[in-house]
Amino acid sequence: MSKKPVRVAVTGAAGQIGYALLFRIASGEMLGKDQPVILQLLEIPDEKAQNALKGVIMELEDCAFPLLAGIEAHSDPMTAFKDTDYALLVGSRPRGPGMERAELLAVNGAIFIGQGKALNAVASRNVKVLVVGNPANTNAYIAMKSAPDLPAKNFTAMLRLDHNRAASQLAAKTGMAVSDIEKLTVWGNHSPTMYADYRFATIGGESVKGLINDETWNRETFLPTVGKRGAAIIAARGLSSAASAANAAIDHMRDWALGSNGKWVTMGIPSDGSYGIPKDVMFGFPVTTENGEYKIVQGLDIDAFSQECINKTLKELTDEQAGVAHLL
Ligand code: NAD
Ligand code: LMR
Numbered sequence: 001m002s003k004k005p006v007r008v009a010v011t012g013a014a015g016q017i018g019y020a021l022l023f024r025i026a027s028g029e030m031l032g033k034d035q036p037v038i039l040q041l042l043e044i045p046d047e048k049a050q051n052a053l054k055g056v057i058m059e060l061e062d063c064a065f066p067l068l069a070g071i072e073a074h075s076d077p078m079t080a081f082k083d084t085d086y087a088l089l090v091g092s093r094p095r096g097p098g099m100e101r102a103e104l105l106a107v108n109g110a111i112f113i114g115q116g117k118a119l120n121a122v123a124s125r126n127v128k129v130l131v132v133g134n135p136a137n138t139n140a141y142i143a144m145k146s147a148p149d150l151p152a153k154n155f156t157a158m159l160r161l162d163h164n165r166a167a168s169q170l171a172a173k174t175g176m177a178v179s180d181i182e183k184l185t186v187w188g189n190h191s192p193t194m195y196a197d198y199r200f201a202t203i204g205g206e207s208v209k210g211l212i213n214d215e216t217w218n219r220e221t222f223l224p225t226v227g228k229r230g231a232a233i234i235a236a237r238g239l240s241s242a243a244s245a246a247n248a249a250i251d252h253m254r255d256w257a258l259g260s261n262g263k264w265v266t267m268g269i270p271s272d273g274s275y276g277i278p279k280d281v282m283f284g285f286p287v288t289t290e291n292g293e294y295k296i297v298q299g300l301d302i303d304a305f306s307q308e309c310i311n312k313t314l315k316e317l318t319d320e321q322a323g324v325a326h327l328l
Contacts, residue, residue, distance in 0.1 A: 005036035005069035007124070009084040011077070011115065012091025013041035014052035016239065017132060020246035021088070022056065026065040030250045031086075031257055038070035042080035042091060050075060077118035084123045086257070088249055089115060089143065092133030094240040101134040101191050101230070102320060109324050112139040116146025128256055128292075129155045132249055136190045137268050137282040138320040144270060144282070145328045152280060153294075156256070157268030159194070159284035161241070161248035162186040166196040166226045173222075174211050176203040184208075185286035185297075186266045187306075188313025189320075192227040194284060195309035200300060219305075260289040267294055275302065275310070281317055 008025055012018050018041075024030065025037060041057070043049040053073050060071055074080035081087060092108040095101055112131070119127060127150065131140035136157040144155035163186050171178035180203045187195040198218075201208040212218070233241045255265050264286045271277040274285065274296045286297040302310065 003035055005038050006031065006085040007038045007040055007083055009040040009042065009081050009087040009123075011042040011080070011087075011089050012133065013039075014043050014049050014056055015090065016094075016242035017090045017246050017249070019056065020243040021090070021249060022060060023063060023065075024246065024250050026060055026063065026068040028065075028067045030253050033067070036067045036069040038072070039068070040072045040074060040080050040082070040084055042074045042077060044091070045075040077115050078122055081115075081118050081123045081127075084119075084127055086253060087119060087123065087127055087129045088132060088253070089129065089139070090132045090249070092139070095134065095234065097234055097238070101136075102138075102316070104134050105138060105320060105323060108133055108135070108139060109142055109327055112142040113146045113327055116143035119143065120147035120149050123150070125150065127154055128253065130249060130252055130256075131155070131157045131268075132245060134190070135320060137284075137317055138324060140268060141270075141280070141282040141321060142324055142327065144280075152270045155270065155282075156252070156294075157190065157282050157284075158245075158248060158252055159186050159190050159266045159268045160252040161245055162190060162194050162196065162226060162229075162284070163266035164244070164248055164251065165229050166198065166222075169222055169225055170198055170201065170203070170208055170212075173217070174203055174208065176211075180204045181208070183264050183286075184266075185264060186226070186284050187310050188284050189317050190268065190284070191313070191316060192224075192231075193309075193313040193316045194227055195306065195313055196223060196226045197306060197309075198222075199303075199306070223309075255289050256294060257292060259291065260287075262288060264288060264297055269294060269296075272296065274298065275300075277310075277314060278318070281314065281321065283314070283317065
């Protein structure tokens with residue numbers, strides 16, 4: 001017997017990331033090849049954006065995806081999020097060359113108040129929310145705080161792109177396959193302060209730290225390369241990353257919904273106090289996922305350098321949080 005369709009809301013559906021994301025959701029790459037989906041797509045009411053959304057919908061129809069059980073176009077989050085089981089909050093302004101992601105808070109922060117309230121009012125009580133729009137951690141925090149009737153744990157921010165970037169750098173450095181990397185994580189904020197940590201990582205069962213054995217490379221090449229990758233892509237493309245961001249969103253939601261099979265993945269989640277991160281700070285942690293729930297990997301040793309890095313990214317996040325307190 002075929003499964004009942006689930007509702008997937010995507011905001012910013014006519015944008016760059018939307019264009020790289022929707023076709024993969026509709027083809028079953030996110031929730032499984034046996035899971036029908038209804039897409040509830042949100043764009044701003046502006047005529048140009050709504051027309052662009054119509055075009056994307058025509059293309060989705062023309063794919064004749066067997067799992068696509070319905071497509072809706074919306075200009076109001078109160079209708080777009082109705083009964084939604086999954087919400088991918090992408091819609092917001094991207095940064096341009098020379099900007100930092102935190103600078104987007106003033107323009108994008110307000111979006112997540114309205115969308116958090118709408119989710120609170122009309123979404124499924126089990127909705128799984130992923131915030132992609134930057135600054136992703138603090139926007140997710142804003143949405144979570146604007147939705148007091150939903151469990152805080154249902155709100156997450158995307159650090160999976162950083163995780164995937166780190167994995168790819170490590171595979172290139174060691175000459176090993178990216179798919180063999182385990183136990184990698186990225187702590188903290190989706191910003192250059194993030195701490196990509198391969199101290200526990202293995203490739204094909206061997207210690208990555210042991211294989212590389214070069215702390216200078218870690219501090220002077222690896223960390224800045226991963227931390228500033230978004231800016232490097234903007235400088236090269238003139239536009240922010242889109243296909244890789246959509247890919248990371250698919251990875252994040254798939255693992256959350258279907259399980260990571262014991263593998264560590266990185267998710268930005270509201271802290272439960274683990275590793276001294278104050279409760280509710282939306283922080284990148286190593287997690288494993290099973291039965292639709294994530295669990296922070298516990299008991300990792302935090303050495304002095306790692307603690308310094310974690311403190312720095314935490315300070316940035318608590319400063320961002322303080323900067324939006326007046327909105328909440
Ligand atoms: P884009 O400008 O191509 O598309 C954004 C779309 O969102 C536009 O179509 C716009 O009309 C729409 N939009 C704006 N406000 C909206 C609202 N209130 N409701 C619904 N839709 C709205 O941008 P993009 O390249 O798709 O990037 C989207 C966001 O994702 C940016 O903030 C970008 O910085 C961020 N991003 C995050 C990551 C990450 O790893 N977390 C990676 C890449 C990009
Ligand atoms: C990225 O990391 O590629 C995105 O967050 C876009 C950006 O502004 O860096």
